[in-house]
Amino acid sequence: LRWTAGVVEWHWRILLPLSGLLELAGFLLFFYTVSGHRAGTTEVRRTRETWMLLVIASIFGFLASLVLNAGESLHIGWAGNEPAFPHVFDQQLIALETWCFLVIAIGGFNARWLPVFLDLEAPNGRLLLGALGLAWAAIVVQFCGATILSAWLIDSSGKPISDADAARYPVKERFPSAYASTSQLPSGA
Secondary structure (H helix, E strand, O other), X not given: OHHHHHHHOOOHHHHHHHHHHHHHHHHHHHHHHHHOOOOOOOOOOOOOOHHHHHHHHHHXXXXXXXXXXXXXXXXXXXXXXXXXXXXXXXXXXXXXXXXXXXXXXXXXXXXXXXXXXXXOOOOOHHHHXXXXXXXXHHHHHHHOOOHHHHHHHHHXXXXXXXXXXXXXXXXXXXXXXXXXXXXXXOOOO
C-alpha cells in the first residue's frame, strides 16, 4: 500500500495512513502472539540476561518507529501536500529504526551467540546496557533538534564496547597462525 501511495499516488490520502496503521496492527498482532508464550512448568525460570534486555529494548524501538510512522502517515494524509515524509523527520525516523531497533537487536543476539560460536568471553553486560542508554539518549536528543550532540552520543555508544573488546581479544593472540612470519610458511607459499 505504501508503495502504491508513494509512487503511483493513487488515493494516497487514504492508502498512506492505512499502510502505517496496518504495519502497526501487524506488529501488535505479532507482539500479542509472542507475549502469550511462557516457559513450560518443567523449565526453571531464568533471570533476564543482558542480551535478552537488549532484544526486548529493540522490540520497543521498533514499536516506537511504527507508532511515529503511523502518526506521521495520518498527519500527511490529513494535511500534507504530497505522500512523502518531511526530510528531517524521515532522517530522524531512519535513525530511530537503525540505532534503537536494528543495531540493538543485532547487538543483543551477538552478545548471546558470538561467545558460543567463536569461543569468546561473554561481553560486559554493564557496557552493553550503557551503550543501549547512550543510543536511546542520542535518538531522543536528535528528535529535540540537537543533531551534533546526537551524533556524538551515537559515536560514544559504540566506543566502550569496541575498546573493551580490542583490549580483551588481541588479534595476534586469538589467531596466531594468521600472523606467522614468512619463514614459518611452507616453501610453496
